[in-house]
Amino acid sequence: MSTKYVGEKVTKVDACKKVTGEAKYTEDLVNDFSDLLHIRVLRTPHPHAYLREINLEPAREVAGVVEVFTAADFPELKEFGLIIKDQPVLVGIDQKMRYLGDALALVVAETDAAALQGRDRIELEIEELEVVDNPLRSMEQGCIQIHEDHEIEVTHYLDPEMCCDNILSDNYLDKGDVEKGFAEADLIVEREYQTQFVEQLPLQVEKGIADYDEESGEIIIWAASQWLHDTQADIAQAMGISKDKIRIKQPVIGGAFGKKEDISVHIHLALAARELKRPVQLIYNREESMIAQSKRHPQIIRHKTGVSSEGKLTAWQTKMIMDTGAYASSGPAVVRNAMFHCTGPYQVPNVRAACYAVYTNNTYCGAMRGFGATQMAFAYDSQMDVIARELEIDPADFRMRNAYQPGSTTPGGEKLELGVNVRETIARARRLSGWQEGDNNA
Amino acid sequence: MKNSQRNVSSRPKASGSDFEAEKENTQELGREVPVGSADYLAPETLNKALEYRSRYGYKAVVIAGGTDVMVDYFEGLTEVSSWLDLTKIAALKEMKFGPEEIRLGSMVTHLKLATDPRVGENLPLLAEAASEMGSWQIQSRGTLGGNIVTSSPAGDTLAPLLAYQARFVLGSVSGQREVAAEDFFTGPKENVMNQDELLLEVMIPVSRERTLSRWKKVGKRKAVIISSLTMALLLELDEKDVITGARAAYGAVAPTPLRAEEVENYLAGKSLSEVSAERAGELAAREISPITDIRGTVAYRRQVTRDITVEALLDMQQG
Amino acid sequence: MKITFTINNEERSLEVSSHQRLLDIIRKDLGLTAAKEGCGKGECGACTVLFNGEPVASCLVLAPQADGAEILTVEGLLSREGELHPLQQAFLDAGAVQCGFCIPGSIMTGYRLLQDNPEPEREEVCQALAGNICRCTGYQKIVDAIQLAARRMQAGGDSS
Numbered sequence: 001m002s003t004k005y006v007g008e009k010v011t012k013v014d015a016c017k018k019v020t021g022e023a024k025y026t027e028d029l030v031n032d033f034s035d036l037l038h039i040r041v042l043r044t045p046h047p048h049a050y051l052r053e054i055n056l057e058p059a060r061e062v063a064g065v066v067e068v069f070t071a072a073d074f075p076e077l078k079e080f081g082l083i084i085k086d087q088p089v090l091v092g093i094d095q096k097m098r099y100l101g102d103a104l105a106l107v108v109a110e111t112d113a114a115a116l117q118g119r120d121r122i123e124l125e126i127e128e129l130e131v132v133d134n135p136l137r138s139m140e141q142g143c144i145q146i147h148e149d150h151e152i153e154v155t156h157y158l159d160p161e162m163c164c165d166n167i168l169s170d171n172y173l174d175k176g177d178v179e180k181g182f183a184e185a186d187l188i189v190e191r192e193y194q195t196q197f198v199e200q201l202p203l204q205v206e207k208g209i210a211d212y213d214e215e216s217g218e219i220i221i222w223a224a225s226q227w228l229h230d231t232q233a234d235i236a237q238a239m240g241i242s243k244d245k246i247r248i249k250q251p252v253i254g255g256a257f258g259k260k261e262d263i264s265v266h267i268h269l270a271l272a273a274r275e276l277k278r279p280v281q282l283i284y285n286r287e288e289s290m291i292a293q294s295k296r297h298p299q300i301i302r303h304k305t306g307v308s309s310e311g312k313l314t315a316w317q318t319k320m321i322m323d324t325g326a327y328a329s330s331g332p333a334v335v336r337n338a339m340f341h342c343t344g345p346y347q348v349p350n351v352r353a354a355c356y357a358v359y360t361n362n363t364y365c366g367a368m369r370g371f372g373a374t375q376m377a378f379a380y381d382s383q384m385d386v387i388a389r390e391l392e393i394d395p396a397d398f399r400m401r402n403a404y405q406p407g408s409t410t411p412g413g414e415k416l417e418l419g420v421n422v423r424e425t426i427a428r429a430r431r432l433s434g435w436q437e438g439d440n441n442a
Numbered sequence: 443m444k445n446s447q448r449n450v451s452s453r454p455k456a457s458g459s460d461f462e463a464e465k466e467n468t469q470e471l472g473r474e475v476p477v478g479s480a481d482y483l484a485p486e487t488l489n490k491a492l493e494y495r496s497r498y499g500y501k502a503v504v505i506a507g508g509t510d511v512m513v514d515y516f517e518g519l520t521e522v523s524s525w526l527d528l529t530k531i532a533a534l535k536e537m538k539f540g541p542e543e544i545r546l547g548s549m550v551t552h553l554k555l556a557t558d559p560r561v562g563e564n565l566p567l568l569a570e571a572a573s574e575m576g577s578w579q580i581q582s583r584g585t586l587g588g589n590i591v592t593s594s595p596a597g598d599t600l601a602p603l604l605a606y607q608a609r610f611v612l613g614s615v616s617g618q619r620e621v622a623a624e625d626f627f628t629g630p631k632e633n634v635m636n637q638d639e640l641l642l643e644v645m646i647p648v649s650r651e652r653t654l655s656r657w658k659k660v661g662k663r664k665a666v667i668i669s670s671l672t673m674a675l676l677l678e679l680d681e682k683d684v685i686t687g688a689r690a691a692y693g694a695v696a697p698t699p700l701r702a703e704e705v706e707n708y709l710a711g712k713s714l715s716e717v718s719a720e721r722a723g724e725l726a727a728r729e730i731s732p733i734t735d736i737r738g739t740v741a742y743r744r745q746v747t748r749d750i751t752v753e754a755l756l757d758m759q760q761g
Numbered sequence: 762m763k764i765t766f767t768i769n770n771e772e773r774s775l776e777v778s779s780h781q782r783l784l785d786i787i788r789k790d791l792g793l794t795a796a797k798e799g800c801g802k803g804e805c806g807a808c809t810v811l812f813n814g815e816p817v818a819s820c821l822v823l824a825p826q827a828d829g830a831e832i833l834t835v836e837g838l839l840s841r842e843g844e845l846h847p848l849q850q851a852f853l854d855a856g857a858v859q860c861g862f863c864i865p866g867s868i869m870t871g872y873r874l875l876q877d878n879p880e881p882e883r884e885e886v887c888q889a890l891a892g893n894i895c896r897c898t899g900y901q902k903i904v905d906a907i908q909l910a911a912r913r914m915q916a917g918g919d920s921s
Contacts, residue, residue: 011853018861019849019868021795021835028794113520113780203799203807203862203896254797254862255896285517286800482762482779482825505823512782512821513802519780519823529826553815577892578870580803582815583822665891666804 040115044097053125064114099326101292135358138166181315181350185306193379198296204254205289210269258367294366301379325364338372344380499637507583548587567602600699601674604691627698651678656754695730719755723748764828769837783822806893809866851910859897
């Protein structure tokens with residue numbers, strides 16, 4: 001085995017060009033095109049409404065506006081999405097807008113200023129619907145269905161009363177016998193925790209350039225993506241063309257942190273470049289990036305934990321409801337990942353969990369560093385503190401008593417053998433933080 | 443492939459005929475349109491600036507450091523038909539430290555206030571407030587005058603200026619007038635200035651007494667943050683440590699920066715060591731009229747106003 | 762209107778309009794693309810350049826305001842022979858570069874800091890960098906890099 005790199009400090013291969021400023025990010029490539037057109041996207045004025053009419057004439061009258069595209073121009077378009085194809089490229093007449101980031105029209109102009117001006121002149125008529133901004137409302141009987149046109153399969157075996165119309169994905173796990181575990185417990189603690197939307201905020205927002213090669217019929221896209229081949233495949237299926245007609249050239253990426261797993265500028269760019277046979281650019285501003293692209297999922301987490309008077313966890317039951325926003329994105333995967341982390345790095349013999357990803361009219365949520373586990377971490381470690389206080393045990397000690405060690409099994413039944421470092425981590429954290437044993441106030 | 447057509451020039455034009463006349467004149471002379479053309483006025487003298495101000499008023503957007511106005515017009519710079527840039531007027535960047543009063547030009551930057559030792563020595567509240575404003579990048583450009591004229595209740599220099607009993611010199615072609623800092627602000631982002639006026643300088647009387655002062659900025663981060671609240675507390679003391687004058691000024695706790703008179707009345711005349719910091723804190727919390735917004739709730743602002751007032755007074759007592 | 766300024770020790774005259782920003786003319790008209798736009802509101806510091814010797818957010822400077830100014834960007838730090846500035850080398854050696862988007866701005870702030878303060882304390886570096894956001898959160902190594910450069914420049918007597 002080579003010892004040249006393992007354990008040695010290596011300089012990133014692209015670091016030098018980043019300190020000199022030579023590294024080319026998408027926006028640095030715009031100077032390479034002399035006849036670049038500029039796109040601005042008209043997004044929805046309301047988070048839940050039917051689009052009834054759209055008047056593009058005032059935009060077309062703006063000097064410099066080359067073309068305005070809507071769904072009517074592309075009847076062949078299909079919906080897209082990382083796991084479930086539920087997100088429209090453009091919302092058409094009599095179709096539904098489901099959050100403030102849905103695209104209604106693409107304004108293409110010779111200058112960005114003209115595209116902006118054109119975008120702001122488009123006139124709309126919409127029919128407003130109830131806005132569902134809370135996943136608990138989504139799960140109530142009689143709540144308006146957000147995706148009435150999508151068949152979502154839900155297993156739905158715990159609560160027969162539950163309304164599944166807005167549930168994107170439900171997940172269950174059972175390990176041991178949770179009822180027996182609670183019966184053995186000397187103390188049962190039940191608490192609810194809530195987390196909020198978090199913006200990944202890569203320093204570089206979503207930006208892209210596309211060009212069309214008339215000879216080969218290829219669309220070339222320069223834009224950041226965390227899943228290059230999935231993005232290529234999704235663009236192709238949404239446009240109904242072969243994958244080999246989509247070529248993505250990945251420039252240097254200015255951070256992503258999960259936010260650039262989803263499609264953003266790509267399909268809009270591809271459509272405009274192909275239709276106009278000219279290179280086009282689409283550059284979001286920070287607000288647009290925040291409104292239109294994914295977030296970390298807010299979760300409502302209810303933990304019920306049984307513990308013996310010696311401070312040994314006997315049972316853990318979790319119910320989690322996750323607001324996935326208007327579209328699925330990575331939601332079905334994030335909710336599962338969160339569920340399997342419900343007890344954190346603590347050994348519990350009896351676990352039951354039910355976790356739901358629920359549609360609302362909020363900005364859709366997707367991947368972000370930790371992928372669902374981060375929210376759970378806040379909840380299980382808060383729960384551990386609450387229990388330690390009730391038992392009057394030092395919280396670091398309490399964690400140590402229950403921490404995974406080689407041979408422990410996770411809620412999913414996985415047996416841990418190698419790389420189980422929780423105890424070392426707790427010991428080190430205790431040392432580095434200056435935590436005094438028995439100090440429950442800090 | 444056709445060439446790009448430039449349509450940027452379709453931006454709104456100034457309606458005032460003077461603009462057109464000025465533009466035509468320069469073109470007739472066949473010169474390059476210099477900096478200071480109709481849509482971008484950059485006078486080098488104060489008189490010229492005041493003349494533009496009287497001629498164009500609000501039609502020309504005044505720009506100093508640009509750290510607020512450029513944010514306001516983000517993506518909408520084309521909507522500004524003309525700018526009046528003050529950065530070339532050297533006279534507005536001066537600072538004079540006299541025996542009776544200190545005069546700070548409106549175009550003095552926050553960086554200057556934060557780093558000039560004369561400001562630190564004579565006006566520590568202002569120096570500290572400036573040093574905690576935004577970031578180095580913002581302090582390099584942002585100006586004292588800009589902070590005052592923007593008149594945000596959260597403007598960081600405003601509580602210190604109230605505590606120092608500053609007076610603002612407003613100028614127009616027809617003359618100058620002075621307005622006390624306390625009377626200048628009339629509401630959030632509103633003040634008494636007329637559209638033909640410019641803020642020229644800030645006058646601060648030099649205190650004859652020994653003074654103690656404490657500045658506190660509270661925000662969600664340590665830097666690059668709009669304040670949730672600010673406090674500038676200043677005490678004048680005689681040789682026996684009796685408080686002869688007290689000024690307690692707060693920002694972001696009311697529609698305008700304000701002085702808490704009840705706190706000041708309570709403190710005045712008492713010996714510093716006899717003052718109850720708790721009592722002063724409670725008076726302060728009662729006297730402010732905060733709102734709940736993204737930077738804090740009413741309850742939070744009252745609590746923190748109380749706490750920082752108490753903390754500052756205890757700190758002063760411990761000397 | 763025409764403005765004249767010095768950028769990276771070169772005098773340039775440019776036709777600019779009153780609705781361009783300094784960042785736009787540096788990146789588009791001059792093709793110096795090291796400075797980046799992260800927010801357009803002076804919050805993130807990715808567009809930091811030195812303007813008359815001080816760091817500024819070039820997204821908040823109106824282009825005509827650059828008339829007569831002296832501007833320095835990361836492109837201007839290389840030596841005539843094309844060698845990296847000690848600060849750039851230190852960013853490489855300290856592993857301070859991740860996605861790289863904040864780096865040109867952070868280097869310019871660091872460069873200005875070392876002019877006044879050739880041996881900054883950690884806390885002073887952090888203070889100086891308050892306006893340069895790194896979302897990869899590589900702050901520790903960026904601070905390391907600036908201190909490493911400071912030590913090397915002191916040792917080598919290089920005060921540039």
